[in-house]
Amino acid sequence: MRPWTLVTGGAGYVGSIVVDELLERGHRVRVLDSLLHGPVPSLLRMWGREDFDFVHGDVRDADARRAALRDVGAVVHLAAIVGDPACSREPDEARSVNQEGTHELLDDATDAGVQRLVFASTCSNYGKMADSSMLATEEFELRPVSLYAETKVAAELDVLSRSYNGLKTCCLRFATVYGASPRMRFDLTVNEFTRDVCLDRDLVVSGEQFWRPYVHVRDAARSVVLALEAPSELVAGEVFNVGMTSENYRKLDLVEFLRERIPQMQVEFVHRDEDPRDYKVSFDKVNQRLGFGAQRSVLDGIDEVIGLVRSGMLGDPDADVYRN
Numbered sequence: 001m002r003p004w005t006l007v008t009g010g011a012g013y014v015g016s017i018v019v020d021e022l023l024e025r026g027h028r029v030r031v032l033d034s035l036l037h038g039p040v041p042s043l044l045r046m047w048g049r050e051d052f053d054f055v056h057g058d059v060r061d062a063d064a065r066r067a068a069l070r071d072v073g074a075v076v077h078l079a080a081i082v083g084d085p086a087c088s089r090e091p092d093e094a095r096s097v098n099q100e101g102t103h104e105l106l107d108d109a110t111d112a113g114v115q116r117l118v119f120a121s122t123c124s125n126y127g128k129m130a131d132s133s134m135l136a137t138e139e140f141e142l143r144p145v146s147l148y149a150e151t152k153v154a155a156e157l158d159v160l161s162r163s164y165n166g167l168k169t170c171c172l173r174f175a176t177v178y179g180a181s182p183r184m185r186f187d188l189t190v191n192e193f194t195r196d197v198c199l200d201r202d203l204v205v206s207g208e209q210f211w212r213p214y215v216h217v218r219d220a221a222r223s224v225v226l227a228l229e230a231p232s233e234l235v236a237g238e239v240f241n242v243g244m245t246s247e248n249y250r251k252l253d254l255v256e257f258l259r260e261r262i263p264q265m266q267v268e269f270v271h272r273d274e275d276p277r278d279y280k281v282s283f284d285k286v287n288q289r290l291g292f293g294a295q296r297s298v299l300d301g302i303d304e305v306i307g308l309v310r311s312g313m314l315g316d317p318d319a320d321v322y323r324n
């Protein structure tokens with residue numbers, strides 16, 4: 001029987017779509033997740049499938065890791081305290097999950113004979129670029145400006161240092177993700193702006209000139225499968241930015257996209273110092289080496305999220321379960 005593919009954090013916003021994509025590609029998928037954001041229904045539809053298994057537990061818990069790693073050939077490591085606000089609210093927890101949890105998982109995965117590990121990192125690692133007219137490639141200096149990105153930079157180094165002998169590891173630095181997922185997140189820029197405009201709120205935007213790349217959640221999930229299935233010599237010990245070079249935007253551009261769809265929207269631009277991230281990213285490497293191209297644009301994502309918010313399917317889109 002084919003070994004399991006373990007997805008840590010598989011009940012999350014990105015994870016629940018990664019699980020979809022892996023099952024579709026014929027993987028047997030096991031999820032390890034602590035359900036940090038409450039009992040989300042994101043994986044209910046998998047219940048009863050023979051090729052799906054779920055371990056409710058913490059990635060820092062040795063027993064949970066042992067149960068999750070039984071008969072596993074590959075690991076997708078997504079479990080984390082995700083985002084700047086969540087990490088600054090609980091800095092010790094963020095370091096503990098994002099760095100120590102990753103370290104312990106790497107130890108155990110090596111011991112368990114796992115062959116491939118894909119780690120979810122972030123383009124936030126580029127922080128505030130000295131010259132944002134440049135496109136950051138994977139070799140660019142990392143200048144994290146938040147604890148979240150600091151923990152991801154540290155974890156990346158750990159992940160890459162373990163790519164030897166049996167285990168082959170790689171890091172995917174996702175652009176900021178958007179789009180609909182069974183575990184919806186409205187604390188991500190495109191989703192948040194779209195929800196607010198849909199609900200007839202005045203949009204309050206800071207740092208409107210700052211650049212950031214964006215990627216649809218289904219495209220991000222597809223990149224994980226590509227990295228996992230690529231010949232190991234293409235990915236072992238490598239970092240890939242995941243997104244599309246043509247999808248680098250300023251927040252101002254997102255406002256203009258939204259205005260195309262909802263022309264009566266109101267927007268106020270304000271000055272705040274809290275999030276100085278400003279980076280434009282090159283996605284040539286993932287395209288050239290893994291053949292990855294995004295299939296959806298920010299405008300597609302806006303349409304998708306408008307439809308989702310208006311469908312009524314989410315209940316209260318402001319509910320705590322929809323943010324980290």
Ligand SMILES: NC(=O)c1ccc[n+]([C@@H]2O[C@H](COP(=O)([O-])OP(=O)(O)OC[C@H]3O[C@@H](n4cnc5c(N)ncnc54)[C@H](O)[C@@H]3O)[C@@H](O)[C@H]2O)c1
Binds near residue numbers: 012060175176188
């Ligand atoms: N969403 C984005 O824009 C984005 C961008 C770049 C990188 N990423 C990375 O992608 C990954 C997934 O992000 P997401 O947006 O799906 O976030 P998410 O918060 O929706 O998912 C994280 C999942 O990890 C689980 N988790 C948290 N701590 C855990 C622990 N100690 N043990 C086991 N499970 C735990 C949570 O319950 C949750 O289901 C993260 O590693 C994140 O850093 C996300």
